[in-house]
Amino acid sequence: xxxxxxxxxxxxxxxxxxxxxxxxxxxxxxxxxxxxxKIVATSKTREWIATKGQEDIRLDSEDAPxxxxxxxxxxxxxxxxxxxxxxxxxxxxxESLPTLELKLPNLTFDTNMVFHxxxxxxxxxxxxxxxxxxxAILYLPDERIAFLGDLLFVKTHPWLARGDAAELVRILEKxxxxxxxxxxxxxxxxxxxxxxxxxxxxxxxxxxxxxxVVKAGGSEEEAAQKEIPSPFETWRFxxxxxxxxxxxxxRLSGANAKP
Numbered sequence: 001x002x003x004x005x006x007x008x009x010x011x012x013x014x015x016x017x018x019x020x021x022x023x024x025x026x027x028x029x030x031x032x033x034x035x036x037x038k039i040v041a042t043s044k045t046r047e048w049i050a051t052k053g054q055e056d057i058r059l060d061s062e063d064a065p066x067x068x069x070x071x072x073x074x075x076x077x078x079x080x081x082x083x084x085x086x087x088x089x090x091x092x093x094x095e096s097l098p099t100l101e102l103k104l105p106n107l108t109f110d111t112n113m114v115f116h117x118x119x120x121x122x123x124x125x126x127x128x129x130x131x132x133x134x135x136a137i138l139y140l141p142d143e144r145i146a147f148l149g150d151l152l153f154v155k156t157h158p159w160l161a162r163g164d165a166a167e168l169v170r171i172l173e174k175x176x177x178x179x180x181x182x183x184x185x186x187x188x189x190x191x192x193x194x195x196x197x198x199x200x201x202x203x204x205x206x207x208x209x210x211x212x213v214v215k216a217g218g219s220e221e222e223a224a225q226k227e228i229p230s231p232f233e234t235w236r237f238x239x240x241x242x243x244x245x246x247x248x249x250x251r252l253s254g255a256n257a258k259p
Contacts, residue, residue, distance in 0.1 A: 004033050017115065019124055020105055021149025021186065022132040023048035025056050029096065031103035040113065041105035042126045044134035053102045064093045082238060127175070130168030131159070131186075137175065144181040151175070154188030154195050157232065157240040158202065161247040165203050172196045188236070198231075205229050210248035223249040 007015050018034045020041040021027055028049055031039050041049070068090040071083050107113075112125040120143070126136045131150040138147040150159065151171055160168075176196045183191050206229075213223040224242040227233075232241075 001033050003030055017107075019136065019138050019147075020045055020049070021137070021147070021151075022135050023052060024132065024150065025060070025093075027149065027186070028053065029100060029102075031105075032101045038107045039103060039105040040107045040109070040124055042134045042136050043108045043110050044129070045132075045136065046105045046108050048133060049102070049104055053104075057097070057100060057102065060093050061097055064090045064097075068094065082236070085236070086239070127171045128167055129164060130171045131163045135171070139178065141178075144179060145184070146175065146178065146180050146182075147184045148175070148186060150186035152183060152185040152191070152195060152199055153237075154183075154185045154191040154198075155235050156185070156188035157235050157237040157244070158187075158199065159237075159240050160203070160206070160244040165207060165248065165251070169200050169203055172200055202232055205231075206244055207248055207252070210245055211252050213249060214253045220246050220249045220253075 004015060015034050015037045018031060018037045018039050020031070020039060023041075023045050068087065071087045071090065109124060110126075112123055115122045115124070120140060123139045123141065124136055125139055126134060129135050135149055135151050137149060137151065140146070151168065152158075173196075176193060180193045183193060183195060185191060185195070209226050209229070210223050213219075213226070223245040226245060228235075228238065228241050
């Protein structure tokens, strides 16, 4: 509701289009409050919302109360800010479940879609999937601004699990050729094109660490227990680091290779 209110306040008109960058719950569950808008996504993202959306809601109804209870019992003083963030997240999920409705995109595209407005044009485009099986960005060519969804995190640990690290790097390199001035990440503060290189470095650094563990015959848990590299140790979402390391270890060791 807050997002819709802010958009209507800034534009002075009703929201006509909503872009779903990918299928994850924190990027689609606001669809229902935009009753009159066309919901736009890639064809693959619509399929994933249709097949995974209800299952994710069911899992959240079971898991969110447990996760919240575990967080509220947390005693790690160094993680208090993180605990506050995730406590709010799980409380929000629990409070939303009784009235939550899954609203599917009703306008889809496979490569790109251009919106011609009276003052500017915008383009929804996909270069494939890196964070998920299909990720879209919204690009304002005249302003050289892009909304990256979860293809980009700024000063925040990204969620790599179940994605494709190599494709993520390739897509970021592709987006970088657009000559952007301002980039809006899925999570973290607004950034610049320089943040693409930082994100790629995060991926390659973690891959290198995981590869070293695999080469040495170490375990998945050893990979997860590695220290966060110094350039990223102050980033938010520290809890993503260990799952990212487990995921990369699995991929590099062949334990969870893609078919």
